[in-house]
Amino acid sequence: SKSCFARSESSILSSPTNLMEINKINNLLELFYTQYQKQNKNDIFLESLKKPIKKYSWKDVYLNINKLSAEILRYIDKGDRCLLISENRPEWMIADLSIMLSNGVTVPAYTTYTERDYEYIIDDSEPSLVFVSDKTQYNKIKNIIPKKKFIKKVIIFEPINDVNDSFKLNINDIFKNPKCELKNFFDLPIQRKDMACIIYTSGTQGNPKGVMLSHGGILSNCEGSCELLKPIVSIHPKFLTWLPLSHSYEHTIQFVQIAVAAKVFYAESIEKLIKNISECRPEIMTAVPRFYQNLYQKINATFIKATGLKKILVNNTVHLGKKRLYKNKLTIIEKFINFLCEKLVRKKIKNQFGGNLRTFVSGGGALDKEVGSFLNSIGLPTLQGYGLTETSPVVSCNPINDIRVETVGPPFKGNLVKIAPDGEILVKGENVMMGYWKNEEETNKVLKDGWMYTGDIGEFDNGFLKITDRKKDIIITPGGENISPIKIENDLTKINFIEQALVYGDNKPFLISLIVLSLDKKDLTNQKIQEEIEKINKNFSKIEKIKKFIVIKEQFTIENGMMTPTLKLKRYKIIKKYLTEIEKLY
Numbered sequence: 001s002k003s004c005f006a007r008s009e010s011s012i013l014s015s016p017t018n019l020m021e022i023n024k025i026n027n028l029l030e031l032f033y034t035q036y037q038k039q040n041k042n043d044i045f046l047e048s049l050k051k052p053i054k055k056y057s058w059k060d061v062y063l064n065i066n067k068l069s070a071e072i073l074r075y076i077d078k079g080d081r082c083l084l085i086s087e088n089r090p091e092w093m094i095a096d097l098s099i100m101l102s103n104g105v106t107v108p109a110y111t112t113y114t115e116r117d118y119e120y121i122i123d124d125s126e127p128s129l130v131f132v133s134d135k136t137q138y139n140k141i142k143n144i145i146p147k148k149k150f151i152k153k154v155i156i157f158e159p160i161n162d163v164n165d166s167f168k169l170n171i172n173d174i175f176k177n178p179k180c181e182l183k184n185f186f187d188l189p190i191q192r193k194d195m196a197c198i199i200y201t202s203g204t205q206g207n208p209k210g211v212m213l214s215h216g217g218i219l220s221n222c223e224g225s226c227e228l229l230k231p232i233v234s235i236h237p238k239f240l241t242w243l244p245l246s247h248s249y250e251h252t253i254q255f256v257q258i259a260v261a262a263k264v265f266y267a268e269s270i271e272k273l274i275k276n277i278s279e280c281r282p283e284i285m286t287a288v289p290r291f292y293q294n295l296y297q298k299i300n301a302t303f304i305k306a307t308g309l310k311k312i313l314v315n316n317t318v319h320l321g322k323k324r325l326y327k328n329k330l331t332i333i334e335k336f337i338n339f340l341c342e343k344l345v346r347k348k349i350k351n352q353f354g355g356n357l358r359t360f361v362s363g364g365g366a367l368d369k370e371v372g373s374f375l376n377s378i379g380l381p382t383l384q385g386y387g388l389t390e391t392s393p394v395v396s397c398n399p400i401n402d403i404r405v406e407t408v409g410p411p412f413k414g415n416l417v418k419i420a421p422d423g424e425i426l427v428k429g430e431n432v433m434m435g436y437w438k439n440e441e442e443t444n445k446v447l448k449d450g451w452m453y454t455g456d457i458g459e460f461d462n463g464f465l466k467i468t469d470r471k472k473d474i475i476i477t478p479g480g481e482n483i484s485p486i487k488i489e490n491d492l493t494k495i496n497f498i499e500q501a502l503v504y505g506d507n508k509p510f511l512i513s514l515i516v517l518s519l520d521k522k523d524l525t526n527q528k529i530q531e532e533i534e535k536i537n538k539n540f541s542k543i544e545k546i547k548k549f550i551v552i553k554e555q556f557t558i559e560n561g562m563m564t565p566t567l568k569l570k571r572y573k574i575i576k577k578y579l580t581e582i583e584k585l586y
Helices: 009-013 019-024 028-038 058-072 090-101 115-125 171-176 215-229 248-259 273-280 289-305 308-325 332-351 369-377 440-446 485-492 526-537 571-577 579-584
Strands: 044-048 054-057 081-085 105-109 129-132 153-156 168-170 195-200 210-214 238-241 263-266 284-287 359-362 382-387 394-397 416-419 424-428 451-461 464-470 498-504 511-517 546-552
Touching: 019 215, 028 058, 028 090, 028 215, 028 248, 044 058, 044 090, 054 058, 054 090, 058 090, 058 171, 081 090, 081 115, 090 105, 090 248, 090 263, 105 115, 115 210, 153 171, 168 171, 195 215, 195 248, 210 215, 215 248, 215 394, 238 248, 238 273, 238 284, 248 284, 263 273, 289 308, 289 359, 289 369, 308 332, 308 369, 369 382, 394 464, 416 451, 440 451, 485 498, 485 511, 485 526, 498 571, 511 526, 526 546, 571 579
Parallel strands: 044 263, 081 105, 081 129, 105 195, 129 153, 153 168, 238 263, 284 359, 359 382, 511 546
Antiparallel strands: 044 054, 195 210, 382 394, 416 424, 424 451, 451 464, 498 511
C-alpha cells in the first residue's frame, strides 16, 4: 500500500543514508529501511550457499520482515523475548528484524549449546516464541519446550514432523502469504535507548549472563565500523559470513552489512569455508583469532617446505612484507624483489581466497602479533580489533592505512576509553550495554558511574590501544609476580606439532602446560616435545618458563565443553578435568 510510504521520494533521498549520518537514525529497522529505499529492490541482498541455494532480494527481505512481524504480533507483547536457534542463513536476519519490528527482543543462542545450556537460557529469558532452524536443532530443545508454559509457539525454518501441528508455524508458509500490511519503518515508536537483543556471553567462567544491548549501542558500532571500512569497500561489497550470528561480533556485522549495502553470502559450514570463499569471492571476512592461527600454521608449513628459488621468494615475501608493514624504507633492489614477490607469491595467495579480498577483520580475542604480521606481510591484510559482548561489541580497530599489529587500533568514534590506575581498560559510550538481564549484582560489578570495567589490562601507544593482559586470566606466582598465560600459549602453539596449549601455575612454584598434539603428530616422543619447549623457554623470564608438561590425547573442542563457541579455552573446566594429573607434576 502506497500509504505506508509517508515520506516523499525527495525526502527519502535526503534521509540519513550517508554513512556519516548513522547517528541520526533512531533504530535498526530504520537503518534497513533507509538503505532499502536506495537499492534496486530486485538486487540479491542475502544468499545462502547451502544446498539448495536460497536467494533473497532487498524487496523479498522487506516483504518477509513485514509478513513475519504480523504473525509474531499475534503471540507477543512489547518487550517479550524470542529465542532464536539457527545456523547462519538468510532467515536469521529476517527473523531478527521481524522480532524487533514486533517490539520484541531477540535472544540468539549458539547451535553448539548442550541441552543444559538451552534450559538455563530458556529459564532465564522466558521467551514467548522460539525460532528454530531444523530438526537437528529442535531435537536439542524438544524435551525442554513442553515443560515451559510461557512458550506459545515454535516457528521453524525447515519442515519438522515431530512438532505438534497446532504448536508450530513454518516460516516459508508465512513468507508465501500474498497479503501483508507494509509498514513505514521511518515511523516506528522504537528509540535508540530501547533494547534490541539479549546476547548471552560465552561463559568461560561459569553460567552465561544475558547482555542487554540497545538499538543505539549497535548503531553506534555500525557508525564506527562504516568509518573504518570506508576506504576499503566497493559500492556493493561482498561479505562471507560464517562466525555464528549468535555471537555479538557477527550479530552487529549483519547491520554493518546493511549500512554498506553489501551482498551477503552465508557459508555452508566451517569445513567448506575455503570452497565457499572461492565460490563467492568476498571482499570482507570477519573471524576469530583461532581461524587466523590455523591459517598461519598451514601457510607457514608450506613456506617451510619450499626449496631453491621458491624458498628465496617466500622468505623475501615475508621479510619485505614486514618491512613495509613496520614502515621501514625499501632499497631500490628490495623494491624490485618485492615487486616480484607481489606478482609471484602474494597474488597467488590472494587468488586462493577468491582474488577480491580487501581485508580480514579479527575480533573475539587476542590475535598473536606474529600471526598478524605474517598474514599482512604475505598480502592478506588483517585488521585486529577489540571489544566485548558488553560493548555491542567493538571498542577499537586498526585502520587499513595504518595497521599496527601489536595494537587493537584507536577507539571508535563515540567511545570514551581510559586506563584505570591498576591498568584496567574502562569504556563509556552509547555502545555500552544496558546491563545484565535480571542480574543487578553482576551488572553493578562491571558498570560503575557509566564506565564499563572490561577486565582487560591495557595501555595507549600514540592513540592506539594495546591489550597487555587479562585480569581474570593472570597467573600470580607465590612471589607475587603476574604472568600472562595467553602470551606463553601463543608461543607454544607456534611449534608446528602443537595444536593447543593451556598454561597453569597460579600460586604454584613453577608453570606447567597441557598440550594437545596435531593429529598427524600423535607418535612424538616426550623428549622431542621437551626440546622444542626448551627453545621457546629461551624467550621467557625465569618465572615464565614451562618446567613440565602433560600431553592430552583429547582435543579441546566446543562439543566436549572445553571451548566456548568463539573458540576460547574454558580454563576452569579444563583445569578441573585434569586437576589430578596436574597436581602430580608438583
